[in-house]
Amino acid sequence: MTSPLSPSSIKAAIIGASGYTGEETVRLLLRHPRVEIVALGADRKAGLPYGAVYPHLDGRGLPDLCALEDIDFTTIDVAFCCLPHGTTQQVVADLFARYPRLKIVDLSADFRLRDGDLYATWYGHPHQALELQKEAVYGLSEFSRDALKSARLVACPGCYPTSALLPLLPLVGRGLIDDGSVIIDAKTGATGGGRSAKENLLHGEMGEGLSAYAIAHHRHAPEMEQALSQVANAPLTVTFTPHLAPMSRGILATIYATLGEGETPQSVHEALTEHYRGEPFVRVLPWGAPPPATQHVRGSNYVHIAVFADRKEGRVIIVSVIDNLVKGSSGQAVQNMNVMYGFDETEGLMQAPLFP
Missing domain, CATH: 3.30.360.10 (Dihydrodipicolinate Reductase; domain 2)
Incomplete structure (x- = not known):
């Protein structure tokens, strides 16, 4: 059930909206009754209508794709970060420093491993935001609910x-x-x-x-x-x-x-x-x-x-x-966001499987 203290609605940005996990996040949030998508970041495809990149989502009133630097994060409550590993940590560190009220749900691998040395061993480079890595909540929804309620940064698990x-x-x-x-x-x-x-x-x-x-x-x-x-x-x-x-x-x-x-x-x-x-x-x-x-x-x-x-x-x-794109990525990200904001955990996620 929705918490009586939860906001009636929030504004969301999807960073890396031209990739598969970005698209799935957009698709799911389009049917979420409490989320308004106000920005879609994709540097390489900036300026294009979203329907030009994903025709199946044309005509949905979505904003055009834009560069990350052109997003006004002062108006945004939550950002879904759908960037490749290795680039996300610097983006998140910058956003955290500049926008104290912003919450981030990260779909990359950058904040999943708590040990900085372990991250460097497996990903081939030092972590650039170790102080935030320690703050990140590992967002396996069914096992992280209590920590998610007060989280500012959520690291969604791999698929x-x-x-x-x-x-x-x-x-x-x-x-x-x-x-x-x-x-x-x-x-x-x-x-x-x-x-x-x-x-x-x-x-x-x-x-x-x-x-x-x-x-x-x-x-x-x-x-x-x-x-x-x-x-x-x-x-x-x-x-x-x-x-x-x-x-x-x-x-x-x-x-x-x-x-x-x-x-x-x-x-x-x-x-x-x-x-x-x-x-x-x-x-x-x-x-x-x-x-x-x-x-x-x-x-x-x-x-x-x-x-x-x-x-x-x-x-x-x-x-x-x-x-892998829903429960293994974007769906779990939306589920985590629901817990973070006190929404009903199933909001925007109750679509039946597609068969055959």
Whole structure:
């Protein structure tokens, strides 16, 4: 429910509005009853009508794209930062210094890792705003609500971590699985690579095929380990292999783990079902139901989770599916914003999945 202290409406800017996550944020906010989009930043496409870049959103009364320097942030309550990692931290630091009332929901990777040395190791350069990195709230909505209510800077999780952490955090936190045995095998669609031209994302390169990449070196691994180590109260390492699938959007994560002492696949299923009872966007499928597919959540903010017994005794298999651009990015960003401002958490996010 909406808090009686929440504002009736707020004004929003989307920085990096010409990319996929920027577009998804615009699409979702267009149906949000309490948000007015007043600025769309995209330096390379400044001056163009938004419908010229995304024709499916033409005729919606959106402002034209503009350069970041031309946005009047004195009139804006919240900015969604949809820029690539490495550039966001300097932009955010500048905005924070100049506009004390502005809140920022960051969709890049720049503020997800709390340890500056860890960030430098995985992203190849020192962090340029360490003081803000410590202030950022890691915005996995279902686990961060209390901190989000007073946050000024929110670091939205990566898409792969969202798909894996939602099923794993309750289990690791309760000791239901051996936290040293976790294997995450995940597949994503091409939009996970952004909208910039990349040879490996050409249809002729990725169509009709499936490929693994960044094996043992994907930057989302330390992000997962940071969150899981926190609930485990001990350092934790996972085995994570991402794959590129010939589809536009979606993530399917298949997670393998050894059960904790005395646990069964059924007890894991019961624990997840109970933990997420009443959550608006997390659905734990009934025991014995068919496994979820990315088509079941396409275009929505939902996550579907299913639990299965492995043929090998003492092991469990968990399948999780999300839309990487919605729950894995822009939808979770809007969900976080709703919590920050005391709005109903589901506002602007209740669209049903698109099928087929």
